[in-house]
Amino acid sequence: MKGLWSVLLVCLVLTSIDAHASEGGDKKTFCVFDVAGAGGFVYRTLQDYHRKALMAGVAMTMKPYTDEDRAVADFRQGLCDLVAVTDMGVRRFNSFSGSISAIGAVPYYEDLRVLLHILSSPRVADHLEEDGYQVLGVAPMGAAYLFVNDRSIDHVDALKDKRITVFEGHYDARHMVEYVGAVPVDARISNFARLFNTGEADISYAPAAAYEVLEMFRGMGESGGIVRYPVGQVTVQLVARSGTFSEAFVRKSRKIMSRLYPEAMRIVRQYENAIPAERWIEISPKAMRGYQEMLREVRIDMQASPESSGMLAAGVYDDDMMTILRKVRCYTNPGAVECSADNRE
Structure with missing residues (x-):
């Protein structure tokens, strides 16, 4: 019986490894813009995303940038598989999610919470793809x-x-x-x-x-x-070239990002309350x-x-x-x- 359980355990491990390889392939490069670099609020928040992406079978190496233009340039040159930029930065790739920062259009955090729930829904998935790029999720950076x-x-x-x-x-x-x-x-x-x-x-x-x-x-x-x-x-948004990640992970990624809302808002409130x-x-x-x-x-x-x-x-x-x-x-x-x-x- 012990021999049978050992065989089953090995099979499960091998299946898990194979599933990880088929979804993640080579380790991806995740370029993150944060004006404060690796010690900043955005980078630290997205470390949680990074961990959850790994649990979903996608391994990535995070790379901090303090210059958004540099991060976008490296992404365009293929040096990044996934890039995290501000809503203004994302306007170069997607006009739909880039419009979140329309002046005065999202006055309260409750509005933003409802909106992020909508953005994680399959109902708007088509809007998050434009000219060969996909938005893989949106999280708050604060009003x-x-x-x-x-x-x-x-x-x-x-x-x-x-x-x-x-x-x-x-x-x-x-x-x-x-x-x-x-x-x-x-x-x-x-x-x-x-x-x-x-x-x-x-x-x-x-x-x-x-x-x-x-x-x-x-x-x-x-x-x-x-x-x-x-x-x-102000939001942080993730962008990838269409086809870089499986559709299953793209859907998962949008859910992961929407669920970062409570922790991201906790940090936003900390900054606001510290003033x-x-x-x-x-x-x-x-x-x-x-x-x-x-x-x-x-x-x-x-x-x-x-x-x-x-x-x-x-x-x-x-x-x-x-x-x-x-x-x-x-x-x-x-x-x-x-x-x-x-x-x-």
Whole structure:
């Protein structure tokens, strides 16, 4: 009997090894952009994904990048099988998931939680494939807030004439800045914090983690702060060439990423709670509604704008995703003006 059990055990081990080899093949290279490198929040969060991918039969070697452009370039050259980039970075590969960062389109974390559940569903799988690339999942990096050098910038009208950093290729943000009468300051992920900290910009938008990680408290001085209203959501998204991974693993990967939400949000909350209370600029419900409506009007204005800047801005949004985002907002906040407005997105 012992001999029989030994044979069965060997067979099971060999079957497991064979299954691992057939799914994973050679070890894949997983390139991860995190502005803080291997010690950063994104990289550490995706280590959990890495472990769960291995349990699903896909072995990968993680490689940290502090420059998103470099990570994308290496991915395009075939040096990465899978790459983790921001939602702005993913716009080069998928307009549907790249539209998650549409300005003001996902105002609350509950909206994001519902959205990530939708993105892990097979019902939207076709939207996550575009021009030979696949999105293998989305996870939160935190809401983007306005870091300001003057606490009086606590309502929409106060944005007029202020200098605001705008990331390269973030045409929708540039349109919003110009729409409110502010002045765009060209920036990259590698230098936007420096522009704010040295006073070359009055306002910059970033997740709360930037307060500590990028030392953006320096640009606030004594009179600045962080406006407690999310102007967007920053996410990390995984991209691979179609066919690099089996369809079974692609579906599994999207589930794994959606289930990272609680742990990722725990860390996001840690960063937000670590910011001294006096650094937050609390805005009135009226001002909050003003921001919400202004951002909606900006998104609608893009669609109708005959100017090249407006057309470029509108071009980065996927219509199907914008409809989903509106439905999510109206699901979590059915009383919002937009839910009964004639000019719906």
